[in-house]
Amino acid sequence: MIKFPSSFFWGAATSSYQVEGANVHSDWWEWERRVGFKVPCGNACRHYDLYKEDFDLAKQLGHNAHRLSIEWSRIEPEEGRFLPKELEHYRDVIIALRERGIEPIITLHHFTNSLWFAKLGGWYNKNSYKYFLRYVKKVTEFLCENARFWVTINEPMVYAYHAYILGAWPPQEKSFLRASRVVDNLAFSHIKAYRLINDVYKERKLSRPSIGIAKNMQAFEPCKDTLKNRVAVHLRDRLFNFSFIDKLIKHQALDFIGMNYYTRSLVEVKKWHFRNLFLDVCEENHSQLKKNSLGWDIYPQGLYSLLLALKKYNLPIFILENGICTQDDTLRWDFICQHLKSLHLAIKEGVNVLGYIYWSLIDNFEWAQGFSPRFGLIEVDYNTYNRKIRESARKFARVCKTGALDM
Numbered sequence: 001m002i003k004f005p006s007s008f009f010w011g012a013a014t015s016s017y018q019v020e021g022a023n024v025h026s027d028w029w030e031w032e033r034r035v036g037f038k039v040p041c042g043n044a045c046r047h048y049d050l051y052k053e054d055f056d057l058a059k060q061l062g063h064n065a066h067r068l069s070i071e072w073s074r075i076e077p078e079e080g081r082f083l084p085k086e087l088e089h090y091r092d093v094i095i096a097l098r099e100r101g102i103e104p105i106i107t108l109h110h111f112t113n114s115l116w117f118a119k120l121g122g123w124y125n126k127n128s129y130k131y132f133l134r135y136v137k138k139v140t141e142f143l144c145e146n147a148r149f150w151v152t153i154n155e156p157m158v159y160a161y162h163a164y165i166l167g168a169w170p171p172q173e174k175s176f177l178r179a180s181r182v183v184d185n186l187a188f189s190h191i192k193a194y195r196l197i198n199d200v201y202k203e204r205k206l207s208r209p210s211i212g213i214a215k216n217m218q219a220f221e222p223c224k225d226t227l228k229n230r231v232a233v234h235l236r237d238r239l240f241n242f243s244f245i246d247k248l249i250k251h252q253a254l255d256f257i258g259m260n261y262y263t264r265s266l267v268e269v270k271k272w273h274f275r276n277l278f279l280d281v282c283e284e285n286h287s288q289l290k291k292n293s294l295g296w297d298i299y300p301q302g303l304y305s306l307l308l309a310l311k312k313y314n315l316p317i318f319i320l321e322n323g324i325c326t327q328d329d330t331l332r333w334d335f336i337c338q339h340l341k342s343l344h345l346a347i348k349e350g351v352n353v354l355g356y357i358y359w360s361l362i363d364n365f366e367w368a369q370g371f372s373p374r375f376g377l378i379e380v381d382y383n384t385y386n387r388k389i390r391e392s393a394r395k396f397a398r399v400c401k402t403g404a405l406d407m
Contacts, residue, residue, distance in 0.1 A: 013066070014054075017041065018044060021044035021046050044364065061397040103149065123159075144201055147209070219299055231269075268286075304346050333391070362376040
């Protein structure tokens with residue numbers, strides 16, 4: 001049996017657009033309709049109406065923390081027009097968690113933007129930080145008395161990669177230069193938001209909050225031991241995993257590092273071209289590892305290695321997403337179990353980990369993949385919106401309640 005720290009946070013995550021439904025003022029909502037998206041978000045999981053039921057289930061499963069996001073497009077559907085009703089809704093959501101003894105971890109930006117913001121150029125606009133800060137100030141002032149953990153931006157490099165390099169998400173750009181500027185604007189916005197949130201807490205004479213980001217990290221590994229592959233692995237590790245964190249550390253704008261970890265990337269570079277070095281992966285199915293339903297390798301060793309690499313920053317680390325989409329619930333529990341073992345090994349090596357948040361609490365809308373990937377601890381019937389606790393969730397609940405995992 002392995003024991004985790006008694007102060008450990010255990011829970012699961014959601015994001016507003018993926019679970020709430022009817023976020024009609026979002027850039028994603030407009031984009032789905034404009035491009036004729038085959039499986040639009042629509043009502044999603046109706047979490048906007050059913051959040052208390054979902055939090056009752058989280059409490060039943062022994063969770064003492066829950067990560068959620070605020071939907072900017074609900075709160076500010078038109079530039080400068082904030083809706084008190086929606087702010088009050090999110091305050092009710094946070095209070096509902098508190099009433100159940102669950103610590104809220106609030107994410108301010110989880111991929112989606114208000115449509116008006118997108119039409120102004122979104123995160124490519126040099127003034128994007130000003131719009132973001134106005135929204136952050138309003139939300140912080142409304143929620144600060146019931147919250148202490150804040151995540152400003154979810155997976156900035158993933159957002160830039162899918163929206164500005166691959167062109168798979170709105171605004172469907174394909175430009176390394178534009179992506180680089182977007183990343184710079186996101187980093188600058190975080191630094192400014194970090195100061196602003198702290199200032200709000202000071203003005204209200206509240207205890208200092210704890211502010212971080214959610215940084216997706218991948219274990220990059222060469223498919224074959226060639227010079228091209230080794231160089232590519234080094235470049236991707238530095239750029240994708242650590243460059244954004246380094247910017248924020250330089251400005252002393254992190255209280256903790258939020259880490260999202262799912263998989264490894266098997267690198268196989270064809271040419272010494274810039275794009276190849278950063279994008280080429282093995283396309284010949286050389287990996288013998290088990291995979292999730294999206295074809296991602298299951299690689300718990302990568303979590304251990306990356307946690308040790310993060311130790312140099314001397315900051316607490318919060319696992320804010322780690323999960324698997326699969327129809328095989330036995331595989332889901334095995335995934336959780338093996339990643340918790342890797343996490344515990346890192347803690348034994350002196351890595352300060354605050355908690356483990358599984359992705360996700362309930363099945364949800366998985367962006368361009370629609371509703372088919374099933375990540376949830378809790379199954380959602382999209383015809384009736386009924387919830388059903390999976391057996392893996394019950395096994396994870398024993399860990400959450402005892403802080404111990406049987407070997």
